[in-house]
Amino acid sequence: MVYPAYARVPEIAERSRPGLAEALEQMWKTPPGPRGWLSSVDHKEIGLRYLVTSFVFLIAGGIQALIMRLQLAHGGNQLLTPEQYKELFTMHGITMILWYAFPVLSGFSNFLWPLLLGARDMALPRLNAFSYWIFLASGIFIYTSFAVGAAPNAGWFNYVPYASREFNPGINIDFYALGNIFLGISTTAGAINFIVTTWRTRCPGMSINRFPIVIWGTLTANAANVLAIPVVSLAFFLLWLDRNFGTHFYNPDKGGQPLLWQHLFWMWGHPWVYVIVLPAQGIVSDAIQTFCRRPLVGYTAVVLATVATMIIGFGVWVHHMFATGLPAIGLSIFSAASLIITIPSAIQVFSWIATIWTGRPVFKTAFFYIAAFIVMFVIGGVSGVMTAVVSVDWQLTDTYFVVAHLHYVLIGINLFGVLAGLYYWFPKFTGKLLDETLGKVNFWLTFIGFNVAFFTMHITGLMGMPRRVYTYLPGLGWDAPNLVTTIGSFILAAGILMLVVNVVYSLLHGAEAGPNPWDAPTLEWSTSSPPPSYNFEVIPSVASRHPLWEDRLANEAHGRSVIERGVVLDDHHETLGVTSIDAEPEIIFKMPGESYMPFALMLCLSALFAGLLVHIWGLAAAAAVLGTVVVIAWLWPRAEAGEKAIAAS
């Protein structure tokens, strides 16, 4: 056991110093077997768990969509009952938006963040493990509703009064209410971790004007989460009180306000749209440099556009409520705010186009996904502008046009960005390259299937078909476009299947990647693939945005980044803390190692939420008390982490 002094001069050495890598590996490696599974705090391990778990949710949500498309393939179909259909579309929406779209981005960010910033781990490694466990537990919690035959059934935005006890007496909505609050704990914990990591633990020279764009995208999204998650947790908590204790927030008979639900839900819901696309846009902004062989055009403009999108995104929620009878002046203001979002969005699009135009594109699968992402973003953006206009929205609201729009945004700007990122970083995750031939098949099936399915939906919507109907009368002219959409959705599913095939094939037979297979510019490519448990033998120092391209870029930096030599920090788990803006070395942090506390706290919270769900108050109270004890044990000052007075050590 080491009892750290209050200060020391950090040693500087060559990265290749004999014995250094072995010593660090001994300190940082996660123990093998179940012990490691339950106690690991390694950000790479947690990042991969996030990615795999969210892809499982993607596939679950996708299967639900396919069943719905079979039901809608022709008018008057009786494959599903209305009750089954509404549970399926609700769980599809919940799964994709809450348990896939953001967690998958957290997976990328978790794996990459310390590697991009030049650190040994996230600033709060145990909180990182905790946020994953809660994400998993809350997902199991919400899917338990299927097992007991009472899945949420009021749509993912769950409007009252249909979601109130009076019209929805089962336990269905309580699953959603508590499950959403449960997931919110994970999202908030993760958000704090990303912010603190960016603020405190980077390598020397990683000043804020040198962050990769994915850092900006994820940081912005998580700053928004800190401010926006409380409102949705609160909205669901009040709904749960209304349903279980007879309070009067949403039910009109004792003065409740049904429209309040819509305000609260969309005050979170619209910022959330940007939360789940900004990090994906960041992935594209970074990957596009590598595949166009040049730095991003307009770095500063893209960063400002990212932040501006998020800020304006807090002031547009009423555009989901244009048809609720709010005053015209209010609608005008929110319509104008929604239209203004086109400006920062266009800045990003033109920046990407200029990067491709002035670059030398390398036509790998990742680049295909990047290019498709830009096209999908433009289509989804344009249909968004259309629905931002009040008079057009009154025509289109609650039709399939809106469904088409939101899928262009969520699949186009989230999933396509995620797949671009997966093809780009898979070699870093696993040490193997994804197969390019299978990759092209995967891309074209996904791209064609997606557009066949969802572009057609615009037309279905313009023809007047309302969303959320379990069937429709034949002969209204809706049969043909619905059949096309169903066929397209199965082509899209075949594309995703090809991705799974490619991942499995490449893990078994893929080409060895080496540290930097794409000749990419950023820090994560300076270490081996997959990276060692300690990330970097010595902490690098950076002098530019593209530390690995400095030799070929004129005027890129005044000095030179130093990768091969740096601060060693080999006294147990350590990483460097820096000043927040300029990233000058400030402090040596002692990082915690493996811990069972995050897992234990997850168990306590699971018992707490289960108790609240089924009204076993004794279980809930016991879990709360036990959880408090676990938190105190978690935070108990430890000598080896530099938290105790030396006299006491």
Added chain:
Amino acid sequence: MTEILAHQDRPLPVGSIGYMSTGWAAAIFLLISEASLFAYLFFIYFYFSVQPDYQWPAGSPPTFAFAAPQTALVLIGAATSWWANRSAARGEMTNVMIALAITAVLGTAFIVLQFVDWFTEPFSLVSSAYGSNYFVVSGFHLAHFVVGWIMFLVLLLWTWLGYFDSVRHVPISVGMLYWYFLAVTWIAVFFVLYCTPRFA
């Protein structure tokens, strides 16, 4: 960047120290999130209060009899928690324990007063939309307060065990920050629930 490495001959602090620590940074952002929760609660309260034809509050406004002393208690507690942190920075650990103990006692009194207030009010959680709002807003504050009260008891234990000195005492600083948060949110709750109904 060679100049950064060249400066590395001076010693750097090691471990968890004051405002440089990750725990301090995490506490700030957690409290920003919690503060936004209260902002949304007030949004809901005022959303109801501006509806036409509403009896808001239901009957006479809630009484100052307990809320006014509660306000005094949180302000005194802010001073004693500051004193605890400052004494810790000076290494005066006996003073730290006195300050933490006083703060915990003030917290106990605050919690008792809140419950007395609750049982005195003529409306209930389920009697009207106003009652639901009043109890949920003050209930959220009380829940945060109980967390803070437990925090100060644990800090008192850790200090008594001799875990802290003038360098290592981040948890005491976080405790001070948390009490400031409780004080600021209480003043907002006091203004919204107890003062604004009397402006009409």
